Amino acid sequence: MKTARQIAYDTLLRIEKENAYSNIAIDKMLQSSGLDKVQSAFATAIFYGVLETKIQLDYAISKYLKKKLTSLDIQIVTILRMGFYQLLYMDGVPDNAAVNESVKLVEYARKASAKGFANAVLRSFIRDEKAITLPNKDKDLVMYYSIQYACPKWLFQQWKDQYDLETAIELAKASLHRPPLTVRVNTLKTTTEKLIGFLENRGVKACKHEFLENCLVLEQTGSIDKLPQYRQGLFHVQDVASQICAEILNAKQGDTIIDMCSAPGSKAFTIAEHMNNEGKIYAFDLFEHKLKLISDGAKRLGITIMNTSLQDATIFNEDLLKADHVLCDVPCSGLGIVRRKPEIKYKNEQDFANLPEIQFAILSNAANYVKLGGTLVYSTCTTNKKENIEVINRFLKMNNSFKPLQLSEIFGKINGMDDFAVTLFPHKYNCDGFFIAALVKEKESV
Known part of the structure; x- marks a missing residue:
């Protein structure tokens, strides 16, 4: 059986070589590892820690090299990153253990000739009291x-x-902090108070969110999908920002809703609960396997008003009826969820250059489905203004049938909701970085 460090190493290497999604990669690796909870937590801590701090680690390692870091084999670079991370941030790991286990990993990686090199670099860092001299602040x-x-x-x-x-x-x-685990209570099946009791009986710490109703912050859960309350559909996992977005849509019992880019479906689930499972929700996505995620989630939660459909969100479907509310949660750069998916920050800025055009196309198409007096909610999980307010301003300039809708009229529990758009920052609300704008259709387009 592989050790926790070997699991972390293998997963980090996969991220480097395959550009895999961090959460999927580590979960898959741990499921087949046979590690207990303690060792799984240790492997996860090293994995995410290295991924999050890679820029700083590479800077520190480079000070002990005679050539560029990029000239080293990626296997050795990964092992050095793991060693430096343990030395810098894992107080429970003795320095000698961090070094010795890193040297063992070199052999595991079939790079035995580099054992002496790795040992020397790590011990040099220890001799320098594990100090990192930052660049000159005044110069750069x-x-x-x-x-x-x-x-x-x-x-x-x-x-x-x-x-x-x-x-x-x-x-x-x-971006360096682990996000909290927040869930939405399924009010179709239970109440917040009952769910707290059920979870606490399973040893899970559950606290009400400070201002969001039917939202719980969980700790000590173990594997969430193994909890009987999860399997029974008493809740679904959803970040606070995403829950706020669903609330801002302000859906009522009997309404017709279109969710343009629905997968994995958490917003649609919350909206269905607001509607007391009465009305219609049309959930679109571009991929069949994502539609299955939505359908499976709705079934687990007991939601029967969901209609999933394979749709390109940029192309108008004339067969669809007008909706009371349209949610346009568009594909984005994900810069608001870096602490969930650290690999995002290692992309190039130009990788996101075409997104505003795609987002504008989806928003423009979504507007066609809104009935007179209906609302159009646009959202992203990014902090980039080019994907957020600039897209909205461009849309309003070209669509005189829509007007801004004051968020405070719908959801007045957050400071700053005195406009039609809000950017939620992780450091202010301990949620994902998120942008939400609400528009109302005041007249038919000319």
Whole structure:
């Protein structure tokens, strides 16, 4: 059986070689590992820790090399990153253990000739008291914070330019923290109080969210899908920001809803619960396997008003009836969920350049499905203004039948909801970075 470090190493290497999704990769690896809870948690901590702090780790490692880091085999780089991470951030791991286990990994990686090299680099770092000398702040402010918070320079610069230095720093800090586990109570089957009792009887710590009704923050859950309350459909996992988005849609019993890009379906599930499972929800996606996720989730939760359909969100379907509310949660760069998927920040800024055009096309098409007096909600899980307010402003400029809808009229529990659009920041609300805008159709287009 593989050790926890070997599991972490194998998964990190897969991320490097295959650009795999971090959460899927580590979950799949752990499921077949045979590790107990403690060792699984240890492997997970190393895996996400290295992935999150890779920029800082590479900077620190490079100080002990005579040549560029990129000239080393990726196997050795990965092992050094793991060793440095344990030395820097895992107080429960003795220095000698971090070094010795890293050397063992070199042999596991079939790079035995590099054992002495890895040992020397790690012990040199220990002799220097594991100190990292940051770049000169006065000479290169962005580089300084990039290394301090393991944030790509382009991303920190974007946050600084679009918001301000303080916000950029707070966003960079927040990106290194693990997000809370929040769930939505399925009010079709239970109540918040009953679910708390059920979960606590299973040893799960469950607390009500500070301002969001029917939302719980869970700790000590173990594998969430193994909880009987999950299998019974008493809740579904959903971030606070996503729940707020569903609330802002303000769906009522008997309404007709269209969810343009629905997968994995969590917003549609919450909307169905608001509607007391009465009305119609049309959930679209571009891929069959994602539609199955939605259907399976709805079945588990006991939701019967969901109609899933394979649809290209940029192409109008004239067979569909007009809806009371249309949710347009578009594909985006995901820069608001970096702490969930650290691999996102290692993409290039240009990888996201075409997204605003796709988002605008989806939003423009979504507008065709809104009935007179109906609402159109646009959302993303990114902090990038080019994908957010700039898309909305462009849409409003070209569509005089829609007007902004004040969020405070629908959901007034968050400071800053005094406009028709809001950006939720992780460091302020401990939720995903999220953008939400609400529009109302006041007249038919001319």
